[in-house]
Amino acid sequence: MALYQWHIIGLATFCAIATLLFVRLLIQRSRHGRSKAALRISEERYLLALAGSTDGLWDWDLLSNTVFYSDRFREILGYSSEEFRGTIDSFRSRLHPEDAEAIWAAIERHLQERDPYKVEYRLRTKSGEYLWFLARGQAIWSTEGKAVRMSGWIQDITERKQGELNHKAALSEIKELKEKLEVERAYLQEEIKLEYNYENIIGQSDGLNYVLYKAEQIAPSDTTVLVLGETGTGKELVARAIHGLSPRKDRVLVKVNCATLPSNLIESELFGHEKGAFTGAYARQLGRFEVANGATLFLDEIGELPLELQPKLLRVIQDGEFERLGSSGTIKVDVRVIAATNRNLEDEVRRGRFREDLWYRLSIFPITVPPLRERMEDIALLVNFLVDKISKRLGKTIENIPTSVMNTLQDYQWPGNVRELENVLERSVINSSGPKLRLVDELKQPHQELTTTQKTLEAVERDHIVRILEQTNWKVSGKNGAAEILGLNRSTLRARIRKLDILQP
Template sequence: MGFHEVRGEAPVGSFQIALIGLASFCIITALLIIGVFKQRKRRGRAEDALKASEQRYLRALAGSTDGLWDWDIRSNTVFYSDRFREILGYTPEDFPGAIDFFRSRLHPEDADPVWAAVQSHLQQRVPFKMEYRLKTKSGEYLWFLARAQAIWETEGNAVRMSGWIQDITENKQNELNLKAALSEIDGLKTKLEAERAYLQDEIKFEYNHENIIGRSDGLKYVLYKVEQIAASDTTVLILGETGTGKELVARAIHGLSTRKDRALVKINCATLPSNLIESELFGHEKGAFTGAHVKQLGRFEVADGTTLFLDELGELPFELQPKLLRVIQDGEFERLGSSRTIKADVRIIAATNRNLEDEVRKGRFREDLWYRLNIFPITVPPLRERKEDIPLLVDFFVHKISRRLGKSIESIPTAVMNELQNYHWPGNIRELENVLERAVINSSGPKLRLADELEKPHRDLTPARKTLDEVEREHIIRVLDMTHRKVSGKDGAAEILGLDRSTLRARMRKLGIRQP
């Protein structure tokens, strides 16, 4: 019985196992089905989230004030937002999705730098941020600030680059205007510094332009002409022998003009080597020639808005005369070493002791320049034609020199005054001042005593018998003989004649006076 019971239990156990297996299968299947449903539900939620994200992106894209772009490097196609095209004035049909078309819209000056920056970002991962100009459909260029970021594969190759542009034209224009204003201020500062340096040189000399002394008819007529022309901007040519006071006349014209609030600027064309006159007149750029280590403004640029006095104009080299003519006609010139044209508002007063009409006939002075200069000539009479002015001039110079030297000269003997009045004064007022200075130095008491033995005028020195050049040549030779041919230095011919050393040498060359 026991054996029968054992055999009767076996089928029950197998059935239970089978039932358990079937239950497990059903449970697993149910779990799989539930898992699939959950996965589908999650996928649905993800897709919904992605769609919502895309919609938010599109709304953000549509509402952006900047232009967005996305470049698929592998297909070489570019997506441009509507705002991108709108800023430039294009429709989708006008602005195709190709990178080459974008490059063709870049300003010629920006095209290479922009593409170089793109390549640096893609290959070396240098951050991309720069400013450049794009051409609109209407043809104008707008300024943009651009940023971009690339995406690289695991192998390191860039597959995508996206970015945006922001219109900064107004800010850029303000920046450019500020730079232009600062440049103008810098230019004015440079000009003021040049004028200040010039004035510092000028105050080393003493001028009496407010005291043109005399009462002769010849001088009164000169002052009448000065008052007649001063208020205009007409070019003035002052003629007269060396030492007659042509510069004082020029300063009187400037002092009565509308430009009197600015200093008169001057240059002596006879005192500079011919290779430096052009640089002094028109200025030069750094490196324009050997020794030009810094930029320098010329006298025309310094004199912008005031008066330029060109002394000894007859000594201006012939090759520079066309450039001077252009400034007089058009108010334009270029610095040495520069192609940039500079405009200057300059009133020109020129002076010469040469007969320019004769120089034109001899081919040493341009006829067209002569006509431009000879609009309003003023001839300053020589001192020998102003004898009645000599006592006034003597009193003025003796007082001035005595005060400077710390002396007291109380009287001028009649014999001394007669001797001064009877002398022919080939060096004119400048020679008179030098003679009086030596006389004050030589006087030990209150009376003026002459240190020079003044020659009586020779008949063959009268204007009716000899030309001005001949008179000047003979006088210079006599002074050179008196100084044993010593030109410069103390008691040299230049000091006696009251001339600058270089001016005297220039006159000697012109008059054919050679040193032994």
């Protein structure tokens, strides 16, 4: 073939190849244009969907660190687009400080585990309040495995969350009320065992009638009352009478004996403690003031309260507030306080053993219960009442109290008052084999001992305790011990022995 022909064939081939390449290029460019258009349409639809959602939607470009917030997102929070810029800082600066750790931890965990995350947090609105939101999010990863984008939405759950918080608060209140009821129930079970109430104040003497008149006079108010009187005169019965006649009578009368509790425990007993407040505090405990909220608290033997606790008691009486041991939270209570003592608190104030301001606060309305020796006309009534009560408890029948026995009982001065009388009668009932009461105690104290000798109440009490201790060979507790004869708790008697500086020879 001639050289000319070869040139023609080569040129034709080149033209054909060039044409094919050109056509292919046109096809590719056409396809690329359609892809860009489709992508643009897709993005427009995506953004339109974001803008039109009823929830707050967001789209975070992790590479540029810019964020798209839907109009609804900003609307929920009350911001305009100028006030809430498309940055992650716009979100971060309005996130509640307490929720920041949880949200960033959820995002970090999602980027590692690639499971969609769900978290609840609070955002600050333009008005300054915080709303609760439920947020969900999902990241998009590149072919190289790098997170490039994250999208999600927030839903306002403030109403539901507030309901949950209210429910939680209600459960907490129910738990606290349950604790109070359980403690109060325990007190009630103790109170049920007591056979005395204000109706069992037996007597017709002028002195006793005046005490009951004063009790009725003060009962309707919330005024603090101080009941004074010797040991065994029935100060607790007077306190129960005041409570029983008061508007608080439907609640239990809570009692604390300040003499029977060790000084290191009385603060916890009165004001309660938190778990771990001190060694052995394995659980939270409500104090008597909390248990008595809305009721009456009877503080017996108030003169034995340690001096260092008296300011705290003064504060709760005056202001109705205190803190549990181990807690800085102030607790408000509404408690009516009735205190009782057999000590001369004015003398204790002079000796520096009782705070003067607390004394003034307690003695707003004092009631003095007369000793039994000053209401001798009540002894016959008391003897009949007590013998009947003791006989029923012991399953015995005592129908006859001889005149000689009654005369002996009426001639005795009863330094231990009604409590001593009851103990003497109980021993008599136990030792009586038939229907006639047999007196077993030798009540030979001279009639003039307490009436002619000028002694203080404390001196009389000291002499009587020493005399009983000598009779029992200084045996304080146990069967036929001084505590049993005097009708006192052994810890109370030991406290009085220390207080009165009684020493065994």
